Amino acid sequence: MEFSQYDTDALLYITNRPPLVFVEGQGMWLTDHKGKRYLDYLQGWAVNCLGHAPQCLQDALTSQAKKLINPSPAFYNEPMVTLASGLTKHSCFDRVFFANSGAEANESAIKLSRKWGQKNPNAKGEARHEIITFGHSFHGRTLATMSASGKAGWDKIFAPQVPGFHKAELNDIASVEKLINDRTVAVMLEPVQGEGGVIPASREFMTALRALTQKHGILMIVDEVQTGMGRCGELFAYQLSGVEPDIMTLGKGIGGGVPLSAMLCRKEVACFEPGDQGGTYNGNPLMTAVGNAVLQELIKPGFMEGVREMGEYLSGELLKLSERFGMAGERGEGLLRALKLGRPIGAQIVELARDLEPVGLLLNSPRPDLLRFMPALNVTKEEIDQMIGMLAGVVERIDAQG
Template identity: 40%
Template sequence: MSTTPTRQDFDHYMTPNYAPQQIIPVRGEGSRLWDQQGREYIDFAGGIAVNSLGHCHPVLVNALKEQGEKLWHLSNIYTNEPALKLAKKLVERTFADKVYLCSSGGEANEAALKLARRYAVDHYGEKKDKIISFNQSFHGRTLFTVSVGGQPKYSQGFGPVPGGILHAEFNDLESVRALMGDDTCAVMVEPMQGEGGILPATPEFLKGLRELCDQHNALLVFDEVQTGVGRCGTLYAYERYGVTPDILTSAKSLGGGFPVGAMLSIDKVAKSLAFGTHGSTYGGNALGSAIALAALEFIDTPDVLEGVQKRHDLFREHLETINRKHGVFKEIRGMGLLIGAQMSDAYEGRAKDILPLAIEEGLMALIAGPNVLRMAPSLVIPEADIAEGMARLERAIERLVASA
């Protein structure tokens, strides 16, 4: 006889590396969710920028059903039609010539970092191995990617970490220049830092990185795991800046909720990922590729991409209205539907306190560090859901202010 799982089952059966909220959602439709008790929530979290079309979007459900009745998985001993169609679409719509498919953003970044070093060895020798990243950056949870990420807390306690990794200051070109040399093989950067606080790069910074990489024969790697696939109002954020990387990583919104990742690269670099150098058992499986292709084709339209900016403006207007009443935010920032509200000095470090209050009011939101409230909703969230979600957020903030 089956029993209904409870939140206490998490503490009993699961490793304690997460601390989920006390509710358990069981059903979703669009930008709304319902928990085990049937209570409704508006979703401003989007699965951490993953649910690009909300929950159970018919385009994705249909792709899942159709492909699910044909072919799920083969392994990379064979190729399959959905993977080839997805790769072709990504190449046609971006700077890239080649695509490597995997199952997550961390895997895509791991592949990008390995490719950057392999390319340097192939063309310049083993001494060209330094990778420059940025303080407060986040690139995944593998040992390599947490080491490249600029948040030491994620790599502490895991023994010796990979060497040859340097960290500069985000949006500070001179700090990069001081570290660059002929031994630099790559610079990895998020066009907008996500976990680091929803901080967009300046155009001058990214253009300067491109110039420094060209001067030192280093590769420029854009981590667009969180900013890509319409999240910033263009298919990828690099288009907003007019700066083209050599390698780009993508995941999250790419699968619309299904685990999919991709690494895109120019041809001369991709050649270094030769037969046998890297792989992924599930990467490019037919089921995931079909769903990602459906998401990509739906998002890559003027209606959706232009709608992202319109919704951004609505979010900003609502947040500014709330702030005029309550004074809880110092700055509201971000691009497209990746929005951060930095807490004011009086509420320093209290962004996390908003989340359980918001849940009680029927709203799901996120944080980006202890001091930034983060929102990454569906790219097609209805305007009515934005308005109602903001009303619920304001009630949560009123409770925060009252408790101060």
């Protein structure tokens, strides 16, 4: 089928899309409408943690679809309860609220912290509501999560912003402390700033931040929409630092490709009352059955060791590539990594890699001088080697063109 036969004009324009339509995916590979295959290092922006169309997700969807899809969130359902129990068992949290997207999970965390701030007012008896976030952070596309984000220019797109968010600098504990006042209720951060350029919070900073929030009696919220569910080499990235936050949000990988997210909290913080929070689809059995399938794969013996091994291997190969072409190195945690190009050729690489023949390569450039890699967590050495070879060829071509 030719691309011109698709009525793409019926879609609202929100981004520039290349003239291709994906029709099939398997593991690390996608196939377009003409039958061309692409090695996929986006995986839906770290969504497909087990790759495209893994058998366990197919089984979970077909099996659950035959039983029960949505009885209403006013009732318990078996997959919802099972997944909540699994997540609390393998984390430091006690309670779970399910939603459909990372932005919704982060909205829930913001709402819960402000509710907690009402129940735990300052010395003047005033509700605490201000949240400290960080420059270059990304927390979602709702009005509140855009206001919480530190993405450049977002303060003006849909102005006025939702008030109550103040920006500190990641890995600078003094910048956090100077923003704390008697209205502060929480500090919210990504353990690795993905959209901001794959910038990890250091182990020392995470430890200092937990101590600082406890000192001042405020909450620590970790946005693990991108870093959670095994992406960084542990089931949750906060575990890399040995800290125990008060609230955590999950998205992307928890559904393995379907719309599912979660907000987790300690029982001491679980202060929502009936009517405070909800959602038509929250905790629906079809999506939470998939979440259970994903979690069961991630906790299998040896799986996380494999993620760490492949993360180290990818890191090493990116460093070799960097040295070969005089780039600026690489950074990241586990299988969320970035190649620092040292020059603004990211968009050019993305386009040339996608258009390679006979096989294309899908890459992401969140900044002009950087590439971000988010492969499936079960990626193989052979697939990493193939990507590195293809990427090297693209860079050679750019260099040859001057």
